[in-house]
Amino acid sequence: MIDVLISGAGAAGLTLAIDLARRGVSFRLIDRLDVPFSGSRGKGIQPRTLEVFEDLGIVDRIAAAGSKYPPQRLHRGDDSYRDEQNMALEAPIVGEPYRTPLLIPQFLTELAMRNRLAELGGAPEYGLELIGFEQTNDSVEAQVDGANGKETIVCRYLVGADGGRSVVRHALGVEFPGKTLGIRAIVADISLDGLPRDAWHRFNDGDMARQISFCPLPHGDVFQLQAPISHDGDMELSVEALQSFIDSRLPIGKITVRDVAWASCYSMNARLAERYRVGRVILVGDAAHIHPPTGGQGLNTSVQDAYNLGWKLDGVLSGAPDWLLDSYQAERRPIAAGMLGLATGLLEKARHGDMRRGREVHQLDVSYESSQVSLRTSKPDALLIAGSRAPDASIRGAAGQPARVFNLLKGPHWTLLGYEVGGGTVSSRQGLHVHTIGAGGDYHDDQGHFSAIYALKAGDWVLVRPDGYIAGTAASDGLGALESHLSAVGVV
Known part of the structure; x- marks a missing residue:
C-alpha cells in the first residue's frame, strides 16, 4: 500500500508530488494522457507562486524559461497604435523578492516541475487512467486502466488533481455549482509572420465579435493567439482554418500563419466544488475550482492548493490529528471563492478593453487568519498576524x-x-x-x-x-x- 495516489499530472499534481517526494511520503502520480500537456494555456506565474517555486527548488529554472510580460499594443483601425503596460511591474523589496508576474507557457512550467520531481526520485505515469475507487475507514482502493490492462492501487489517500471534468469529483458526487460565463474562446500557439515580438498585440478591443490578441511567448517564435468565438458549431484548428479566422478579423494579408503547435476551444466557467474532501479522497486545483483566464489565477491557485495540502497530508500520515487535514478545505476554499470573484470581475472589464492588472492578482496578501492552524497568542501588538504570509528579510x-x-x-x-x-x-x-x-x-x-x-x-x-x-x-x-x-x- 502506498500513502497517496495522485490522479492528474498537471501543475497541481506535480506540485503535490514534489512536496511529498521531498518529505519521503510514498505516492504514485498518474495521468490519463499518453504524453505531457504541450500547450501554453496557463502562462502567467504570480509572485506568490514564484515564492512557492523557490521553496520547491525550481524558481530560477522557471525564470530562465520565462520573461517579463511585454507591453500591450492596442492597434487602431488606421494602423496607428498605443502601447501600455497593464501588468504591475514592480521592483523587488526586501520582504517581497518577487513582485512582478512572469510570462512562461504552461508546458515549460510543468517541464521544470517534472525535472525537479525526477531529481527527487519520482515521475508521472502517463497513459494510466483512474476509472473508479472505493474507500474504507483506513484506505482507498483505486482501479486504473492502461496499456498493460487494469490494476488496483491501494492507498491511504486519493487526491483528485484531474481537472475541471474531474472523474474523482464526479465519483464522489460532489456538486460543482457556478455558472457558464457566456463566452467561448480559442487559444492557440502559432508561428506567424507580420507582427514584431516586442509587444502583446491586441486588435478590436471591446468588440467581442472581432476581438483578437497575439502574445509573444518567450525564447522562440511562437505567439499565443486568444480570441472569443461563436458558440455555434465546431471550429477547425488547422493552419488554413486559423488563417481564415484571423483574416476575418484583420485586414487580409496582415498576418500569415506558418504553423500551429497547439490549439483548443473552450467555454469560460466559474465553478467551485461544495466540498474539497470526502473521507480519504481530496480535490485540488481545477477539480475543485475553475476560473476564467483573466487575471492569471487558475494555475497559481492550483499550485498553492497543492502546496497547502502536502504538509498536512504528511502530518496526518505521521500521526497528526485529522482536523489538520480538514483545515485544507477550510483555508483554501474561501481563497478560491475570492479568486473566482476577482477573475469574473476582470473578465467583465476585459469585455470593454480594460486589461489592467495590479497587486490584487499577485496572491501575496492571501491570509489564513481565521484558520484553526493560526494560533491566537499573547502578542496582540504583532504587525504580522497569525495566518499572514511570512515575509523575507x-x-x-x-x-x-x-x-x-x-x-x-x-x-x-x-x-x-x-x-x-x-x-x-x-x-x-x-x-x-x-x-x-x-x-x-x-x-x-x-x-x-x-x-x-x-x-x-x-x-x-x-x-x-x-x-x-x-x-x-x-x-x-x-x-x-x-x-x-x-x-x-x-x-x-
Whole structure:
C-alpha cells in the first residue's frame, strides 16, 4: 500500500508530488494522457507562486524559461497604435523578492516541475487512467486502466488533481455549482509572420465579435493567439482554418500563419466544488475550482492548493490529528471563492478593453487568519498576524555570510524564529528548525531588516508553517503556547 495516489499530472499534481517526494511520503502520480500537456494555456506565474517555486527548488529554472510580460499594443483601425503596460511591474523589496508576474507557457512550467520531481526520485505515469475507487475507514482502493490492462492501487489517500471534468469529483458526487460565463474562446500557439515580438498585440478591443490578441511567448517564435468565438458549431484548428479566422478579423494579408503547435476551444466557467474532501479522497486545483483566464489565477491557485495540502497530508500520515487535514478545505476554499470573484470581475472589464492588472492578482496578501492552524497568542501588538504570509528579510549568518529568512524557511519543516532571545530556550525536535536572530544568535540583523519587517521586540518569537505562513507569534512568556501548538499539530 502506498500513502497517496495522485490522479492528474498537471501543475497541481506535480506540485503535490514534489512536496511529498521531498518529505519521503510514498505516492504514485498518474495521468490519463499518453504524453505531457504541450500547450501554453496557463502562462502567467504570480509572485506568490514564484515564492512557492523557490521553496520547491525550481524558481530560477522557471525564470530562465520565462520573461517579463511585454507591453500591450492596442492597434487602431488606421494602423496607428498605443502601447501600455497593464501588468504591475514592480521592483523587488526586501520582504517581497518577487513582485512582478512572469510570462512562461504552461508546458515549460510543468517541464521544470517534472525535472525537479525526477531529481527527487519520482515521475508521472502517463497513459494510466483512474476509472473508479472505493474507500474504507483506513484506505482507498483505486482501479486504473492502461496499456498493460487494469490494476488496483491501494492507498491511504486519493487526491483528485484531474481537472475541471474531474472523474474523482464526479465519483464522489460532489456538486460543482457556478455558472457558464457566456463566452467561448480559442487559444492557440502559432508561428506567424507580420507582427514584431516586442509587444502583446491586441486588435478590436471591446468588440467581442472581432476581438483578437497575439502574445509573444518567450525564447522562440511562437505567439499565443486568444480570441472569443461563436458558440455555434465546431471550429477547425488547422493552419488554413486559423488563417481564415484571423483574416476575418484583420485586414487580409496582415498576418500569415506558418504553423500551429497547439490549439483548443473552450467555454469560460466559474465553478467551485461544495466540498474539497470526502473521507480519504481530496480535490485540488481545477477539480475543485475553475476560473476564467483573466487575471492569471487558475494555475497559481492550483499550485498553492497543492502546496497547502502536502504538509498536512504528511502530518496526518505521521500521526497528526485529522482536523489538520480538514483545515485544507477550510483555508483554501474561501481563497478560491475570492479568486473566482476577482477573475469574473476582470473578465467583465476585459469585455470593454480594460486589461489592467495590479497587486490584487499577485496572491501575496492571501491570509489564513481565521484558520484553526493560526494560533491566537499573547502578542496582540504583532504587525504580522497569525495566518499572514511570512515575509523575507536580509540577515547575516554568525559565520559572516549573507542570508535570507527565506533560506531558513526553505524545506518541508516548521520554523521557529527568536529575536534577541539567546540560545537553548526551545527543545529541538524532528520537523522543527529553530533559529535565533540578533546579538548572540546564529543569525545577525545587521541591516535591521528583520526587526523592521517582522516588528518584533527583544524576546519575541514567530512560528512559521511549512508553507510559509505565520502560525503564531509570542513574547518570551508566551513561548509555551507556541510549543503546545506544535504538539497539537503533531510536531512532538
